[in-house]
Amino acid sequence: MNIYVKNLSKKFNNYVAVNNINFFLNKNKTLGILGPNGCGKTTSIGMMLGLITPSSGEVFINDQDVNKANRNDLLSKMNFASPYIELPKKLTVKQNLEIYGRLYGVKNLKDRVSEISEDLDLINFLNKKTGELSSGQKNRVSLAKSLINKPEVLFLDEPTASLDPDIGDFVRNYIEAYKSKNNITILLASHNMKEVERLCDTVIMMKKGEIVDRGTCKDLIKRHGRNNLEDTFLKIARSNDGLA
Amino acid sequence: MDWHKIYGLSLRHIYLIKSSFPRILDLIYWPSIQVFLWGFISEFFTVNSAYYSNTVGIILTAAILYDFLFRSSISYNMMFLEEIWSRNFTNLFIAPIKISEIIAALTMTAILRTLIGLIPAVLVAIPLFGVSIFNLGIPLIFLLISLYIFGISLGLMVTAGLLRFGPSFENIAWASLFFLAPFGCIYYPIDILPNSLQIIAKCLPLVHIFEEMRNILVNTTVNYLEIFKSIVISFLYFILGVIIFYSAYYGAKKKGTLINIGE
Numbered sequence: 001m002n003i004y005v006k007n008l009s010k011k012f013n014n015y016v017a018v019n020n021i022n023f024f025l026n027k028n029k030t031l032g033i034l035g036p037n038g039c040g041k042t043t044s045i046g047m048m049l050g051l052i053t054p055s056s057g058e059v060f061i062n063d064q065d066v067n068k069a070n071r072n073d074l075l076s077k078m079n080f081a082s083p084y085i086e087l088p089k090k091l092t093v094k095q096n097l098e099i100y101g102r103l104y105g106v107k108n109l110k111d112r113v114s115e116i117s118e119d120l121d122l123i124n125f126l127n128k129k130t131g132e133l134s135s136g137q138k139n140r141v142s143l144a145k146s147l148i149n150k151p152e153v154l155f156l157d158e159p160t161a162s163l164d165p166d167i168g169d170f171v172r173n174y175i176e177a178y179k180s181k182n183n184i185t186i187l188l189a190s191h192n193m194k195e196v197e198r199l200c201d202t203v204i205m206m207k208k209g210e211i212v213d214r215g216t217c218k219d220l221i222k223r224h225g226r227n228n229l230e231d232t233f234l235k236i237a238r239s240n241d242g243l244a
Numbered sequence: 245m246d247w248h249k250i251y252g253l254s255l256r257h258i259y260l261i262k263s264s265f266p267r268i269l270d271l272i273y274w275p276s277i278q279v280f281l282w283g284f285i286s287e288f289f290t291v292n293s294a295y296y297s298n299t300v301g302i303i304l305t306a307a308i309l310y311d312f313l314f315r316s317s318i319s320y321n322m323m324f325l326e327e328i329w330s331r332n333f334t335n336l337f338i339a340p341i342k343i344s345e346i347i348a349a350l351t352m353t354a355i356l357r358t359l360i361g362l363i364p365a366v367l368v369a370i371p372l373f374g375v376s377i378f379n380l381g382i383p384l385i386f387l388l389i390s391l392y393i394f395g396i397s398l399g400l401m402v403t404a405g406l407l408r409f410g411p412s413f414e415n416i417a418w419a420s421l422f423f424l425a426p427f428g429c430i431y432y433p434i435d436i437l438p439n440s441l442q443i444i445a446k447c448l449p450l451v452h453i454f455e456e457m458r459n460i461l462v463n464t465t466v467n468y469l470e471i472f473k474s475i476v477i478s479f480l481y482f483i484l485g486v487i488i489f490y491s492a493y494y495g496a497k498k499k500g501t502l503i504n505i506g507e
Contacts, residue, residue, distance in 0.1 A: 012500060046503040049338050053497045075340035086331040103339040145335070 001062040001077060001152040001185050002027045003048065008057035010043050010209075017043040019209040020057070025202075027062075027152075030179065030186040032196040032217075034229075035206030036237045041189040044206075045155050048187070049080055061153060076104055081146035082157035083139060089131025093122055093141050096130055097148060104149035116144045120174065136167035143171065147178065156188045160195060168192075175199060193229040203229075205236050212236055264412040266405075288432035301375035302461050303431060306454060308369065308377050310430045312362055313391045313450070314421045319357035320350055320399025321406070328411050337502045343493055347486065350403070351396050358392070380460050386471045387453050393478035394449045398424075400485030404492035410501055430454050449474040449481070 003025040010018040018040040025031045033041045046052035048059050050066045059066040061074055087096040094113065101109040117123050120140045125133060130141060139159070146154060159175070160168040172195055179186065179199070190196050196203060197217045205213040205220070213220060213236060217229050226232045261267050327333045336346070369375045377384060402420050405413040427441060428450030434442055445451045452474035460466055496502050 010500070017500075042503065043500065046500060049503075051334065051337055051497065051502040052500045053494070072340040072342060075338060078338070080334075080338050082334075084331070085334045087335065088326070088330045088332050090330075100335070100339065103336075103341055105340070 003031075003153065003185060003187065004060040004063075005044070005048065006058045006060070008044065008047060008059060009055050010040075010047060010052060011055045016209050018047070018054075021204075021206070021209075021211050023204055023211065023214065025185060025187065027185050028183050029201045030188060030199055032200035032203040033187065033189040033206060034191075034193075034196060034203055034233055039206040040209040041206060042157060043209075045080070045157060045187065045189060049078065049155060050075070076149060077151060078153045078155070079104075079146040079149060079151040080155040080157070081142045081159060083135075083142070083159070083161045084157070085142070086138065087130050087141060087145060090129060092127050092129055093117075093133070093144075094126040096141065097144060100145050101148050106149055112148060116147060120144045121170075136163055139163055139167065139171065143174070150182065152183065153185045153187070156186060156190075158190055158192075159188070160190070160192055168195075172198060193233060197229050205233070207236065266409060266412050266414075266416050269416070284426055284436055285431050288436045301373065301379070302458060304369060304373055304375045305377050305380070305457060305461065306430050308362070308366060309387065309391060309453070309457060310425070310428075311365065312358060312388060313395045315358040315361045316354055316392050316395030317398040317402070317421055318418070319354040319361075320396055321402050322357070323350055323353060324403045324406055325411070325414060328406065334503050343490060347400065347489065350399070354396055354399065355392065358395075380457065381466075383456070383460060383466050383468070383471055386468075386475065387457060390449055390453055390471065390474040390478045393475065393482050397478065397481035397485040400482070400489050404485070404489040407489070408492040408495050408499070408501070424448060424450060427451075428454065433458065447477070449477040452477065 003023075005021055005023050008018060008021050009016070021040075021044065023031070033044065035041055043052060047054050048061070048066065050059075050071060053067065061069075061078070064074060066074060087100075091099070094117075097113045097116070098109060101112060106112050117126055120143060122137075122140060122144060125137060130138065133141065143159065146156075156175075160171050163171065175186070176199060178184070186199070188196065188199060200217065202216055203214065203220060204211050213223075215223065220232050221227070221229060224232045224235050226235060327336060366377055369377075380387065398420050402413070402416060405416055427437070427445045427448055429437065429445055430450065434445055434451050434455060437445055452470050456467060456470045456474070459470075
């Protein structure tokens with residue numbers, strides 16, 4: 001599934017959170033959204049998921065307008081994971097996966113739960129309450145929930161935030177392997193530049209609600225005369241006019 | 245004792261109160277409601293103390309039925325609040341579920357939660373006080389249906405507030421039922437209310453339900469028209485609740501609170 005964002009803006013009262021952004025993401029590609037805190041990444045993802053009504057502009061997923069198409073049809077092929085959103089803490093991992101499997105209409109749910117639990121190494125704590133897990137374990141459960149329906153479009157908001165380097169690497173390896181085996185379009189918002197370099201085909205840089213630059217990681221690094229994506233990010237984030 | 249720290253800690257709550265109208269309303273609301281409710285109850289017993297003397301259990305039956313209403317509404321709100329507290333809220337709204345399915349699921353689960361709480365209380369009242377709500381006979385079923393529809397309607401309206409304004413609306417969730425108690429004529433007949441308040445009271449199904457409950461227990465007659473009226477009024481509130489819930493959902497989408505619900 002492809003994603004086409006056309007002249008998308010969001011204003012909260014007088015504050016412009018997202019200002020006229022445009023991009024096209026081909027199916028089975030991964031796009032990274034980079035930008036400082038408050039630059040409009042989460043608001044943009046919210047609009048793409050149909051959680052926030054845009055002030056103007058449109059979002060098309062597989063040529064269907066998110067705000068006009070059959071919402072359930074589209075959502076059944078999408079999913080989202082973020083460390084800022086959790087699963088019910090009092091339920092076990094297995095119960096949570098079963099519930100979301102049902103909500104997403106997953107067929108052969110028992111098999112799917114077993115499969116994803118094995119893939120993400122959740123077997124040992126499947127019957128443990130989600131609230132009792134470490135943040136690394138919770139993060140993997142959240143990722144399992146986001147893949148339970150084998151989505152064609154996956155939104156990831158800082159998927160490795162607050163994880164130790166080992167677990168962070170496990171998650172990145174898993175996403176990379178999952179991408180290579182499945183047809184999936186991924187939109188990844190992250191502050192981890194190495195993660196973006198490793199996982200994303202293209203990147204858009206946002207600042208103050210606007211897209212200030214875009215391209216492959218290599219192109220961006222070269223264009224801004226820096227050695228790595230982190231320095232490129234800093235140059236753009238600290239420039240006064242936004243366009244570095 | 246460091247007064248700066250004490251002041252700092254107090255400021256945390258003062259800022260929270262100042263920034264939230266539902267919280268201010270909640271502080272004003274409880275004492276006023278208590279004065280209203282107990283004022284009317286006291287007035288009724290002062291004038292009509294003989295009214296209940298031959299009919300043991302009217303008060304307790306009213307309390308049980310009121311609790312049924314209270315539980316059904318609170319159960320509804322609690323289930324929604326639990327999604328907010330567990331930060332699972334956004335996951336639900338990005339799942340392929342229709343709003344009508346969310347309403348149906350909450351409605352069905354609320355009855356389960358309500359009955360789990362109510363059945364022991366009903367059974368305990370029989371040996372302990374010799375009072376059984378089953379003395380109301382077949383009409384009890386219809387009275388409960390009406391109470392349940394009204395309970396979930398209130399639940400829907402409060403849940404809509406939670407959806408639109410976030411957890412600060414939680415206090416209103418707890419207070420919603422007590423707000424209606426004085427007008428609902430649960431423990432006293434409608435005649436005890438001033439004329440102007442009787443007009444408001446008649447717009448609520450509670451008056452018809454509790455007046456009919458007293459009629460059955462005191463006069464041992466059943467006025468099915470009153471029960472039917474209460475069900476129709478409850479159903480109208482349910483439709484209003486659904487409309488408010490949908491508009492709150494679209495309002496929350498506009499405001500962006502579905503992805504960022506917090507304090």
